[in-house]
Amino acid sequence: MTTSLGVSFTDDVLEARVQAGVDRVETRLQAAVNRDERFVAEIASHLLNAGGKRFRPLLTLLAAEFGDPARDEVVEAATVVELTHLATLYHDDVMDEAPKRRGAQSANARWDNSLAILAGDYLFALASDIVADLGPEAVHIQARTFSRLVRGQIHETLGPAEGGDPLRHYLGVVADKTGSLIAASALMGARESGASDEVQAALGEYGERIGSAFQLADDVLDVAADSETSGKTPGTDLREGVLTLPTLIAIGSTDPADARLRELLATPLTDDDEHAEALALLRAHPAMDEARAHVQAEADAARALLDKLPDVPAREALRALCDVVANRLT
CATH class of the missing domain: 1.10.600.10 (Farnesyl Diphosphate Synthase)
Incomplete structure (x- = not known):
């Protein structure tokens, strides 16, 4: 299998197992966002249905290979990181006043900023509900990661401090806004598989x-x-x-x-x-x-x-x- 990021798997067994895991995560995501009343489900699933690379769940599944990848908790962890990622996209589009996301009309453009923000909050609540079943340490990872995501957005919005190094500031923003959730994806996959x-x-x-x-x-x-x-x-x-x-x-x-x-x-x-x-x-x-x-x-x-x-x-x-x-x- 070659992912949308161009990663080729040379091991057929690994390929089949990861593909099956990706399919299970996709099913779990749909079940999570479509469980509520029609309009809430529609706005919450808007970006999910627009597609995406699903890079974070893929990384969670690969990290789980260093333990027991068959554990149900691995799919739950992969679902958590993707729901969290989707939540940030709704919020980012409001901050950036973006008219499109993944080739489709953004939620803030289709509805309005308030509903887009609430949709992001709702997705994060869904992720939090799932992660709670994975135990206190998983909740800690999720909370610390979301803290970094928000902190990165705040720092990006404020800009570097007077007299500060703009490049160092920017690299910190990238680490918080992008690196932190991808780190959590790998960490949670390894943890939920029982890796050392x-x-x-x-x-x-x-x-x-x-x-x-x-x-x-x-x-x-x-x-x-x-x-x-x-x-x-x-x-x-x-x-x-x-x-x-x-x-x-x-x-x-x-x-x-x-x-x-x-x-x-x-x-x-x-x-x-x-x-x-x-x-x-x-x-x-x-x-x-x-x-x-x-x-x-x-x-x-x-x-x-x-x-x-x-x-x-x-x-x-x-x-x-x-x-x-x-x-x-x-």
Whole structure:
């Protein structure tokens, strides 16, 4: 099986087991969101039915391979992390005033901000109800993860403190908003399968590293990729004035030759000519190679953590995720 992230499984037994697990999680998700009255179910299932990579449940299932993957608690844990992820998407779309999500109309655009926020809250309540049956430690993991998700959103909204390092601030936001839930996905899969404490710790850190690496790779691709290969409009973050890894590195340059680029990056680039100029300057800037090196370092750190794990087929699948990060940037 090749996932939507391009991960290939070379072990047929592992492939079949993970696919069966993904199918069970999908069924569990539908049952969770469709159990209430019609309208509540409709708005709660809106983004679920729009599709998605289901990366977090997949990681939970792979992490469970280091214990007993057949435990029912593994599917419950995978359902929890995906419901939590979906909840954050509803809230993110309100914060960003996004009109679309996964190619469909966002909940806030289809209904309104208040209902979108309530739908996100409802999904988190569903996740909390399920995680409560997994025991106090699972509840702690869920609560701490959600705390980091909210903290990351607050820090992103406020921006770096006066005199603070904008790049360090941004990397912290990425770790909290993206890395934390992916770390929890791997940690909970390992925990609910009965894996050892050492394996749980390694997989949790692996998830944090690989999650941040994927987000930072997206930052690079937003600048470097063309629309024909990526399927996305290049420079979207530039146009919206969103500062990401390569732009923050470029802004930090003290080279007088970069004065024009720093000037362009100081504001949203709504003018097409200025947007094109900034995109060309940034693509040719050393900041791009520095950003790629940072992503590669995160992927390499994630890969190194796998050496602490037992040599089972799932370890190779997790290693393949590290290769996916690197291959996306070439």
